Amino acid sequence: MDRHGRLRLDAVARYLQDVAIDDVQETGWGMPDHLWFVRRIRIDVLDPFLGDREVELTTWCSGVAAIAAGRRWSVTGDAGGRIEVDSVWIHLDADASPARIEDFGVYAEAAAGRPVSTRLELPDPPAGGVRTAWPLRNTDVDLHGHVNNAAYWQAVEELLEALGIDPRQPMRGELDYRGPFDLGERIELVAFDDEGVGAVAFVANGSDVRAVARAGN
Numbered sequence: 028m029d030r031h032g033r034l035r036l037d038a039v040a041r042y043l044q045d046v047a048i049d050d051v052q053e054t055g056w057g058m059p060d061h062l063w064f065v066r067r068i069r070i071d072v073l074d075p076f077l078g079d080r081e082v083e084l085t086t087w088c089s090g091v092a093a094i095a096a097g098r099r100w101s102v103t104g105d106a107g108g109r110i111e112v113d114s115v116w117i118h119l120d121a122d123a124s125p126a127r128i129e130d131f132g133v134y135a136e137a138a139a140g141r142p143v144s145t146r147l148e149l150p151d152p153p154a155g156g157v158r159t160a161w162p163l164r165n166t167d168v169d170l171h172g173h174v175n176n177a178a179y180w181q182a183v184e185e186l187l188e189a190l191g192i193d194p195r196q197p198m199r200g201e202l203d204y205r206g207p208f209d210l211g212e213r214i215e216l217v218a219f220d221d222e223g224v225g226a227v228a229f230v231a232n233g234s235d236v237r238a239v240a241r242a243g244n
Contacts, residue, residue, distance in 0.1 A: 039180075044176055149201060182227060
């Protein structure tokens with residue numbers, strides 16, 4: 028929780044990925060034969076978690092594509108907190124190559140034939156934006172040697188603070204993942220305005236945009 032007693036977005040992201048990992052391991056769609064990397068995620072904080080002390084998560088498959096699948100979560104708290112999350116994940120085989128989904132087995136009923144798109148939705152940052160160094164830590168790196176998905180939301184939390192956005196109000200956060208970061212790369216954050224909504228780009232080695240996020244009430 029933050030200083031307001033609010034469940035932070037990066038903490039939510041860790042809950043989401045832990046439950047997703049538990050789910051695919053239980054159904055046989057997890058490691059080592061199947062790898063999943065998030066492509067896009069949207070977090071809608073409908074009722075902020077303020078007085079909540081317990082969190083319950085429900086997850087299901089929301090759609091499928093040739094090499095991707097959608098995952099939804101409903102997150103509820105014991106004091107009225109509520110978050111709805113939608114995401115798209117790329118499916119890789121054991122060699123980390125994109126792999127077609129021929130038969131989605133236990134997830135097929137929930138997906139109900141709905142399609143998902145891997146198209147990115149957030150724009151590139153404008154040229155000449157102010158850059159801030161974003162140092163990576165050993166604790167940010169996951170099993171695959173990349174920066175963990177949840178670490179990006181720490182930068183989004185900083186964006187909320189910089190913009191003066193009240194995190195105790197309903198909000199939406201979105202994040203497009205274009206490519207992974209590795210420990211040791213030079214990462215900079217570029218904050219910008221996206222049609223009236225605060226946004227931040229994660230730029231590697233001077234010019235390579237690896238992710239873009241935006242958030243606001």
